[in-house]
Amino acid sequence: MYKNRIRKLINGQTGSALIAALAAMLILDTFAVAVMALTTTQMTSTGRDKRSSEALNVAEAGMNSAFWKITYVPGFTAPETSPATGTVQGGEYEIVLENVTGQPTQRKVTVTGYSPRKNSTYPATVVRKIQATVEVAPRVLSYGMYAFSWIDIRGATARTYMAPMDYRAANAKGGDFGSNYNIFFNDAAIRLNDRGSQQGEQNTYDALFGNPAVPMGDIVTAGPGSQVWAVNSYVSTYAELHDKCRYVWMNSILRLANPITFPTLNFEGPPYETSYKAMAAANTSNGTKNSSSGNGVYTAADFITKVLNTSNNITIQGMIYVDGDVSLPNNKNLTITNGGFIIKDNIAESDPALQLANRASLVISHNTEESKKYPGLCTYSSTTQDAKVVDRGTMQIDGLVYSENTYSEQQSSVRIKGALMASGVQTAASIVNDNSSIIIQYDPAVTSMYGITQPGDVFISRVINWKELQP
Numbered sequence: 001m002y003k004n005r006i007r008k009l010i011n012g013q014t015g016s017a018l019i020a021a022l023a024a025m026l027i028l029d030t031f032a033v034a035v036m037a038l039t040t041t042q043m044t045s046t047g048r049d050k051r052s053s054e055a056l057n058v059a060e061a062g063m064n065s066a067f068w069k070i071t072y073v074p075g076f077t078a079p080e081t082s083p084a085t086g087t088v089q090g091g092e093y094e095i096v097l098e099n100v101t102g103q104p105t106q107r108k109v110t111v112t113g114y115s116p117r118k119n120s121t122y123p124a125t126v127v128r129k130i131q132a133t134v135e136v137a138p139r140v141l142s143y144g145m146y147a148f149s150w151i152d153i154r155g156a157t158a159r160t161y162m163a164p165m166d167y168r169a170a171n172a173k174g175g176d177f178g179s180n181y182n183i184f185f186n187d188a189a190i191r192l193n194d195r196g197s198q199q200g201e202q203n204t205y206d207a208l209f210g211n212p213a214v215p216m217g218d219i220v221t222a223g224p225g226s227q228v229w230a231v232n233s234y235v236s237t238y239a240e241l242h243d244k245c246r247y248v249w250m251n252s253i254l255r256l257a258n259p260i261t262f263p264t265l266n267f268e269g270p271p272y273e274t275s276y277k278a279m280a281a282a283n284t285s286n287g288t289k290n291s292s293s294g295n296g297v298y299t300a301a302d303f304i305t306k307v308l309n310t311s312n313n314i315t316i317q318g319m320i321y322v323d324g325d326v327s328l329p330n331n332k333n334l335t336i337t338n339g340g341f342i343i344k345d346n347i348a349e350s351d352p353a354l355q356l357a358n359r360a361s362l363v364i365s366h367n368t369e370e371s372k373k374y375p376g377l378c379t380y381s382s383t384t385q386d387a388k389v390v391d392r393g394t395m396q397i398d399g400l401v402y403s404e405n406t407y408s409e410q411q412s413s414v415r416i417k418g419a420l421m422a423s424g425v426q427t428a429a430s431i432v433n434d435n436s437s438i439i440i441q442y443d444p445a446v447t448s449m450y451g452i453t454q455p456g457d458v459f460i461s462r463v464i465n466w467k468e469l470q471p
Contacts, residue, residue: 051115051126054091056468059113059130062086062093066109067460070097070136091115100133106464108133112471127471133464142217144175144442147430148423150182155435156189157411159201162216162250163208163441165417174209175419175442177250178220179430185230185245194247208439213249217442220254228253273380276342280321283339289316296339300324300346308332319374325351328360328393335363338371340399345381353379353403356393356412366398372445375400376418379407390414390436400446409436418446 065086069076076097078084083094092114100106110131118125144162145151153160164172174193177183185192193216195205209216219228219241227234230244238252283296289307291298296319298306303322307314312331318339324346328334341364345353354377356362366372376399390412399418401407406429407422413436420440424430 048124048126051123052128054089055113055115055126055128056130057113058088058091058093058115059111059128061088062095062111062113063109063130063132065093066095066097066111067134069095070107070109070134070460092118094118105135106133107136110469129469129471130466131469132466134460135462135464136460142173142176142442142444143178143220143421143447144217144419144440145177145431145438146419146421147179147181149180149426149428149430150184151177151179151431151433152184152186152429153190153192153433154184154186155433156187157435158187158190158433159196159437160190160192160433161205161208161437161439162193163439164214165441165443167208167210167214172214173442174214174216175440176217176220178218178222179226180222181226181426183219183221183228185228185241185248186232188231188245189247190245191247192245193249196247204439208441216250218251218254222255226255228255273342273344273378276319276340276375276378277321279319279374280342283318283320285317289314296320298322298324300326308334325353325355327351327355328357328362330357330359332357333361333363335365337365338368340364340374341377342375343377343379345379352389352408353381354389356390356395358392360393362393362395362397364395364397364399372399375402376416378402378404380404403430406430406432408432408434409438410434412436415439415441417441418443 065088066078066084069078069084076084078095078097080096080098083096085092085094087093094112094114096110096112098108098110100108108131110129112127112129114120115126116123145160160177162174162177164174166172177192193209193213195202195211195213205211205213219238221228227236228241229235230241230248233244235241235244236253236255238250241248241253277297280296281293284290284294286296289310290296291302291306298321300322301324303324303326307316308328313333313335315335315337317337319342320336320339321342321344323344326343341362343353354362362377364376366374366376376397377395378400379402381404390409392411394413396415397418401416401418401420403422403424405422406424407420408429409432411434416439418440419442420431420438422430
């Protein structure tokens with residue numbers, strides 16, 4: 001009987017049911033294929049989306065690398081025919097650097113990011129491309145304190161503050177602290193940009209830096225073998241330095257591979273010393289305090305007689321040039337307004353070019369725009385003796401303070417609005433802070449006035465635009 005019913009079904013007695021069953025099977029098969037295809041597509045799409053995101057991250061990392069190279073690699077080039085390359089996060093990037101027609105201070109940076117690799121076949125390469133136009137400017141030195149030879153900070157009461165001119169100003173930043181050789185912190189109690197525990201120190205710190213403090217720059221060493229030492233131990237990171245000297249606060253430690261070239265760092269001889277002496281020779285503004293020649297060029301003996309011996313509180317004006325050593329005795333206060341103080345060390349003597357005794361003070365101020373172009377204090381020496389020593393005295397200097405040999409302070413207090421630089425020789429320290437207090441309010445205009453730049457080196461002053469391109 002069952003067989004008869006099947007035969008009837010086949011003979012079409014109930015054929016519509018078979019058609020329905022076959023149609024249902026066909027629909028199910030089609031749906032299954034569609035689901036499998038959709039799943040495969042989604043998996044492929046998810047993989048491509050992931051690689052696309054990775055390619056964009058790689059491109060952005062390449063842009064950061066390009067910015068770093070523009071800033072820190074002198075003469076960096078990356079033409080379209082020979083792009084700079086790199087790898088990051090398992091991807092690869094290419095950098096192309098181009099000039100902008102008609103805009104000599106602008107550069108166009110194009111970075112292509114590849115994930116997983118540029119020529120990958122499985123999985124297939126995904127490409128993202130970004131472009132930025134940047135403004136570049138010649139690199140003016142950012143050093144509030146710079147030494148050609150090494151810097152030696154010693155003693156538990158040594159204090160060094162690297163402050164901006166005005167911490168409230170936009171992008172305020174204190175100067176960097178750098179040397180072409182080593183930098184030594186020879187006592188665990190040394191303070192560098194630390195607020196201190198005494199009320200007086202805290203008040204000074206807050207007035208200079210604000211509270212909380214603004215960034216103060218970096219510790220920089222340059223040249224083969226240059227290092228930072230903290231209490232007789234080499235340190236390569238800020239964390240290590242702070243572990244050794246817990247009162248030292250800066251952004252970071254940077255070690256540059258090559259010595260920094262400062263072609264005009266030596267201000268001795270033409271054009272600097274020559275022009276300063278000529279300016280002093282034209283300075284007749286001090287009346288009876290003028291030199292025996294009637295101007296601002298003095299011998300050491302002349303300066304004692306015509307200036308220092310006239311009073312304990314002396315004020316003179318304009319550019320002053322002394323050919324010989326200068327020593328300010330106890331309680332002697334010398335102020336120079338709207339000019340600079342140039343001292344030529346006496347070769348025949350071993351005394352330093354400038355020495356301040358206990359309770360002596362030197363103030364050099366620039367009150368006019370024209371006078372701000374002058375250095376605050378320059379000391380020259382043709383010997384290896386210290387070009388400048390401040391011994392238990394105080395100084396307040398507007399402008400660049402420059403020493404041709406060692407700049408040394410012992411138990412003294414110095415405040416500079418500008419920058420401190422010392423040439424020195426490789427066999428002796430360029431800058432020594434021996435239990436003294438040095439406050440340097442870094443003024444970028446000071447170094448730019450004297451053309452102290454690194455030729456061919458630029459930095460990015462602003463990003464004009466940033467966009468993604470179709471690869």
